[in-house]
Amino acid sequence: MEFNLLQYLTDSILSKDVNFVNAMFKLMLSMVLGALVGWERKQKGQVAGVRTFALISMGACLAMLLSIYVPQVYFNLKNGDPGRIAAQVVTGVGFLGGGAMIQQRGSVRGLTTAAGIWVVANIGLAVGFGMYAISVTATLFILVILSILERWENRAHIGQQSKVISMKIHTILGDVAPYRAIFARHHVRLQNYYVQLDYNRSETTVNFIILARNNSRFLTLFDELRKVQPTETITLSSEPTI
Numbered sequence: 186m187e188f189n190l191l192q193y194l195t196d197s198i199l200s201k202d203v204n205f206v207n208a209m210f211k212l213m214l215s216m217v218l219g220a221l222v223g224w225e226r227k228q229k230g231q232v233a234g235v236r237t238f239a240l241i242s243m244g245a246c247l248a249m250l251l252s253i254y255v256p257q258v259y260f261n262l263k264n265g266d267p268g269r270i271a272a273q274v275v276t277g278v279g280f281l282g283g284g285a286m287i288q289q290r291g292s293v294r295g296l297t298t299a300a301g302i303w304v305v306a307n308i309g310l311a312v313g314f315g316m317y318a319i320s321v322t323a324t325l326f327i328l329v330i331l332s333i334l335e336r337w338e339n340r341a342h343i344g345q346q347s348k349v350i351s352m353k354i355h356t357i358l359g360d361v362a363p364y365r366a367i368f369a370r371h372h373v374r375l376q377n378y379y380v381q382l383d384y385n386r387s388e389t390t391v392n393f394i395i396l397a398r399n400n401s402r403f404l405t406l407f408d409e410l411r412k413v414q415p416t417e418t419i420t421l422s423s424e425p426t427i
Contacts, residue, residue, distance in 0.1 A: 248309075
């Protein structure tokens, strides 16, 4: 009988039992899928990038392979127990997700990357179990969410974040209506404001709590704000300075 290499590789890859061929294929596929998501994250300037996501996906895949292989070889259970070792991956990967989140002056960054780490780990588990089509499809869905949906959020003005514009003014502020009008022209929503009046120095410190998109033209906005009253400083942050 003539040896058919392609048929041998296909049968080995699709086999439910763990063997060298399908193990190598699963590890490489999980690595590639994780790297794709990591590449997208790195493009957005996140610390966790191609290598991190590739390792997470491949590590989860390896955990699934071990879950199947150990009982298959040592306990003669052909189907293994995929949930024994792999179950710890979903919990353990939470530590990596926590490391991707950064707390900066009252705001938390990296939530999307942390969620991506968790999903990529599950993709690695799915590859290790042999769910190739579902793993590839899930990766495509992730890329759609991280890229296309982000653009839609920006266009639909959904991706607004709470910001604080702190101003130190060399006069006693009597009315915020001129500032409110400037915010409206720049499509920035004024939620609230806090004022500290110093009558001895004739100075006002005001914090405007606003909702704005990340791509808002803040420098142009600041230039208009400073012209309303004599202004010493303008600061953009995530929490009030009073």
